[in-house]
Amino acid sequence: xxxxxxxxxxxxxxxxxxxxxxxxxxxxxxxxxxxxxxxxxxxxxxxxxxxxxxxxxxxxxxxxxxxxxxxxxxxxxxxxxxxxxxxxxxxxxxxxxxxxxxxxxxxxxxxxxxxxxxxxxxxxxxxxxxxxxxxxxxxxxxxxxxxxxxxxxxxxxxxxxxxxxxxxxxxxxxxxxxxxxxxxxxxxxxxxxxxxxxxxxxxxxxxxxxxxxxxxxxxxxxxxxxxxxxxxxxxxxxxxxxxxxxxxxxxxxxxxxxxxxxxxxxxxxxxxxxxxxxxxxxxxxxxxxxxxxxxxxxxxxxxxxxxxxxxxxxxxxxxxxxxxxxxxxxxxxxxxxxxxxxxxxxxxxxxxxxxxxxxxxxxxxxxxxxxxxxxxxxxxxxxxxxxxxxxxxxxxxxxxxxxxxxxxxxxxxxxxxxxxxxxxxxxxxxxxxxxxxxxxxxxxxxxxxxxxxxxxxxxxxxxxxxxxxxxxxxxxxxxxxxxxxxxxxxxx
Amino acid sequence: xxxxxxxxxxxxxxxxxxxxxxxxxxxxxxxxxxxxxxxxxxxxxxxxxxxxxxxxxxxxxxxxxxxxxx
Numbered sequence: 001x002x003x004x005x006x007x008x009x010x011x012x013x014x015x016x017x018x019x020x021x022x023x024x025x026x027x028x029x030x031x032x033x034x035x036x037x038x039x040x041x042x043x044x045x046x047x048x049x050x051x052x053x054x055x056x057x058x059x060x061x062x063x064x065x066x067x068x069x070x071x072x073x074x075x076x077x078x079x080x081x082x083x084x085x086x087x088x089x090x091x092x093x094x095x096x097x098x099x100x101x102x103x104x105x106x107x108x109x110x111x112x113x114x115x116x117x118x119x120x121x122x123x124x125x126x127x128x129x130x131x132x133x134x135x136x137x138x139x140x141x142x143x144x145x146x147x148x149x150x151x152x153x154x155x156x157x158x159x160x161x162x163x164x165x166x167x168x169x170x171x172x173x174x175x176x177x178x179x180x181x182x183x184x185x186x187x188x189x190x191x192x193x194x195x196x197x198x199x200x201x202x203x204x205x206x207x208x209x210x211x212x213x214x215x216x217x218x219x220x221x222x223x224x225x226x227x228x229x230x231x232x233x234x235x236x237x238x239x240x241x242x243x244x245x246x247x248x249x250x251x252x253x254x255x256x257x258x259x260x261x262x263x264x265x266x267x268x269x270x271x272x273x274x275x276x277x278x279x280x281x282x283x284x285x286x287x288x289x290x291x292x293x294x295x296x297x298x299x300x301x302x303x304x305x306x307x308x309x310x311x312x313x314x315x316x317x318x319x320x321x322x323x324x325x326x327x328x329x330x331x332x333x334x335x336x337x338x339x340x341x342x343x344x345x346x347x348x349x350x351x352x353x354x355x356x357x358x359x360x361x362x363x364x365x366x367x368x369x370x371x372x373x374x375x376x377x378x379x380x381x382x383x384x385x386x387x388x389x390x391x392x393x394x395x396x397x398x399x400x401x402x403x404x405x406x407x408x409x410x411x412x413x414x415x416x417x418x419x420x421x422x423x424x425x426x427x428x429x430x431x432x433x434x435x436x437x438x439x440x441x442x443x444x445x446x447x448x449x450x451x452x453x454x455x456x457x458x459x460x461x462x463x464x465x466x467x468x469x470x471x472x473x474x475x476x477x478x479x480x481x482x483x484x485x486x487x488x489x490x491x492x
Numbered sequence: 493x494x495x496x497x498x499x500x501x502x503x504x505x506x507x508x509x510x511x512x513x514x515x516x517x518x519x520x521x522x523x524x525x526x527x528x529x530x531x532x533x534x535x536x537x538x539x540x541x542x543x544x545x546x547x548x549x550x551x552x553x554x555x556x557x558x559x560x561x562x
């Protein structure tokens with residue numbers, strides 16, 4: 001199918017909106033747009049970060065998911081208590097594949113679930129005492145933890161427990177960092193507010209711990225990798241490139257990260273932001289308080305990696321600039337071989353994406369390196385500033401959809417007929433059953449890493465093995481094959 | 493009175509950021525912009541106007557300030 005014109009895309013949006021009642025249609029219309037590269041600001045064409053419509057199938061998460069699952073969860077040597085009923089913690093346990101090194105249950109706790117397991121009694125009489133007991137128990141059972149965060153689930157805010165007081169008392173008693181995070185799920189419209197709350201909690205309870213302490217020896221090449229959650233080892237693939245060009249990565253936020261690294265971050269010279277959406281708040285705070293500049297970078301696909309390495313190097317002296325060139329040159333043969341191998345198999349394939357807050361724009365470059373084209377993209381919980389950054393990355397007259405509903409996404413895919421859909425687990429089986437090749441772009445479909453040059457090779461292989469998998473040719477819904485081959489016989 | 497984070501972009505322009513409103517805009521003009529006196533009326537890239545209480549001397553940027561919407 002050829003690229004769609006602006007009019008066709010607009011007509012498609014109108015057609016899809018047709019089924020909604022008047023009020024819902026008016027609301028959803030604002031979230032669907034045709035990309036126009038000539039626009040400077042996204043708010044002219046798309047509305048984002050608004051409450052989802054009741055009754056539609058949204059794919060968003062909650063503030064607790066943003067705080068516990070995204071920002072705090074990967075900090076490996078802290079214990080993150082899911083404070084409230086057991087489900088929130090258990091159903092989000094270890095699903096995000098934030099890899100880390102360490103001995104789980106001894107000095108790292110990433111894949112474990114700690115919860116206060118609220119029952120009716122706790123809702124009626126309050127759960128502060130239980131939380132205090134829980135913290136004491138943790139100290140006995142897991143003495144090597146370096147700190148505890150209390151991730152509130154909805155009931156904590158509803159019954160008004162004072163987790164801050166408990167945290168302060170227990171902090172005095174045990175001498176460890178204990179962070180109360182007010183990330184009750186009902187706050188905000190999506191997980192995005194959870195990120196913000198988590199950032200603010202780090203700012204208020206952790207970041208300034210080592211202010212005035214200069215015992216940590218610094219170098220002029222210290223950087224922090226912020227907003228890389230080490231999904232399938234992403235942060236490791238990124239870190240090697242930075243180290244190879246001569247930088248010293250002091251902290252990883254927060255994939256495979258530790259609380260000590262976070263405390264040391266105010267000593268770095270430059271903050272490198274990968275996931276802008278979830279961690280820009282803390283970068284802005286550090287810029288203001290500690291005068292640490294920050295830049296966004298993108299480690300998906302060789303074009304963007306080279307661009308980013310050079311941009312990072314500009315903040316340092318010539319040795320780093322040379323280092324960047326050296327790294328790019330060193331991996332050139334490797335990534336050229338990847339492109340040579342997979343580009344002929346993937347060239348011209350069209351992709352539709354619908355992911356969280358960063359990848360809808362960050363992976364476009366990687367697809368383009370393989371000769372593929374992204375024809376539609378959207379954010380679950382992106383804000384205006386994300387769409388501002390997306391407009392330039394996307395082709396003209398391509399689809400943009402914010403907080404897309406299950407129905408809209410299916411219809412778009414039916415009409416646009418992309419060769420690949422990249423989204424999450426909730427969308428995966430729907431599209432696979434429709435016969436559309438699908439990759440999970442949240443968890444890399446249990447593969448990864450996708451960051452860095454090493455990751456690009458894996459990315460290219462995964463896309464190839466999904467799109468060119470012979471299974472897509474050999475299955476069609478039974479009722480479709482019947483209709484095509486022979487007319488349905490009347491039931492006798 | 494939104495609280496506004498101000499930072500200098502790589503190209504030297506001031507960026508006006510209001511987290512609560514997802515507003516990230518460049519500052520196109522500033523009434524007083526000298527080391528001695530800073531503030532007054534600002535015009536943003538999208539044409540909207542805000543007002544900073546004039547300050548003497550100019551604040552160190554990046555910083556967070558209160559602005560009034562005009």
